[in-house]
Amino acid sequence: MRSNARRNLRCAHARDGTPGRQPPHRRRPVRRRAGAAGAVLPRRAIYTGWLLGLALFFCAVAGVAQAKDTPRVAVIDWGQAQTLIAIGAPPVAMSQIPAYNEWVAAPDVPEGVRDLGLRVQPNMELLSQLDIDVVTITSMYSGLRERLAPIAPVKTIDIYDGQGAVWDRTVESTRRLGALVGREAAAEALIDATQVRIAACAAKVPEQVKPLLVVQFMDARHVRVYTEDSLVGSVLERMDIANAWQDGGNYWGFATVPLERLASIDNARMVVVKPLPVGVAEEIDTSVLWHHLPAVNNAPVLYVPPVWGFGGLPSASRFARLLVDALGRDCSAGGAAS
Incomplete structure (x- = not known):
């Protein structure tokens, strides 16, 4: 992540030409040869321009690679949506945001997350326009799989499937969602922080x-x-x-x-x-x-x-x-x- 941040910083500088740029009062004037029809650029200016072009090229390549590192996820289930938001990888789109705000309430849905409409009948036309890499569902929405599959791979991550204690399955689903978006450390941090919060609250009962x-x-x-x-x-x-x-x-x-x-x-x-x-x-x-x-x-x-x-x-x-x-x-x- 640090290397990506450094590349992004270089990209930002490269786009406005700031690396190596001197303040106007310190710039050397461009020398003109006597009798020349126009100014002749110094070798340093040519070299700097070449470096800037090369930097922009590599930044563009790095930006594409970085974007592909974190998949674009669409989520039908509110529990999965809140978990992805909590680990710092909010979905590109989710279902029924106003109802989420009323029934789930936290964490807040970041601005820019698209609303897919009803959980049982998501807006397939909108979903197909969002360049989604994966759609996550639970088995409750398995009836949607056939309609979702032509748009993006569909991944089922369950808690309430009768395959274990609900708490254990909730922790496991947190880890699976973290792995899906490359946020394993954040998922572990959420697990630890939740246990700390519950223990702190238990002490106040x-x-x-x-x-x-x-x-x-x-x-x-x-x-x-x-x-x-x-x-x-x-x-x-x-x-x-x-x-x-x-x-x-x-x-x-x-x-x-x-x-x-x-x-x-x-x-x-x-x-x-x-x-x-x-x-x-x-x-x-x-x-x-x-x-x-x-x-x-x-x-x-x-x-x-x-x-x-x-x-x-x-x-x-x-x-x-x-x-x-x-x-x-x-x-x-x-x-x-x-």
Whole structure:
């Protein structure tokens, strides 16, 4: 990278002619021979011009090589997008950026990343115009492979495939994405920083915290509750907080249940992950069922800003920080930014 930076610096100088250029008041005048029809350039000027031309040529070659060192990646899955952004290799294009901002929230999508539209129906015409080297998907979007393949090679990198614990698969997917874009060191740094952040947040958890029931509302009567083998559940485990939901779920790490199913869980505290669907806040505010749930009655409900429960390590560290914030503590210092 340093050699590339030096070449880029030489390129920038070469283009404006700055190497070896003297200030105007120190330049030697061009000598003219008596009787000559025009000025004769000194040998040094000819030599300098030749060097500049040669430098520009090599810079152009180096620039092409450097551009090809980092593949141009398009991403369908939000978890993969946030991971690539976090390791300093944002995708050229990704799906549903406004919805990402609402549901995932961090890290911020850099300016210039193109929006491919719906995750389940990306804009193939736009994608074909972006000179993409590879498209990454998860098995959830495997139905797109046949349509994506004529545009660029398609690489599946999974977490929720039932092939291992979600935390281990999340770490593995981080490494695979880092290798894909030549950012292995940055991927390892993200893994280490995430572990540091979660440990720092765990140290700030108040003593004798009740088991937590972490949910997201689907509508006013149904919630998605996160299991032990989910990203959320994995973070709770690493923070030494019990997960109140013990009935299992799907391989995505959640169960969709009616509110009535939560009535039997009495030794717990409710955590609601935002955003709430339109109108739900008003409905549960007047819901007798909601207010009679033991997990709601035991202590004030903890509302947490948006965290993508199916994301990568950036979502894990973000959940740890926001949960501790909701508990009235602070663990913002140290570890991965979220």
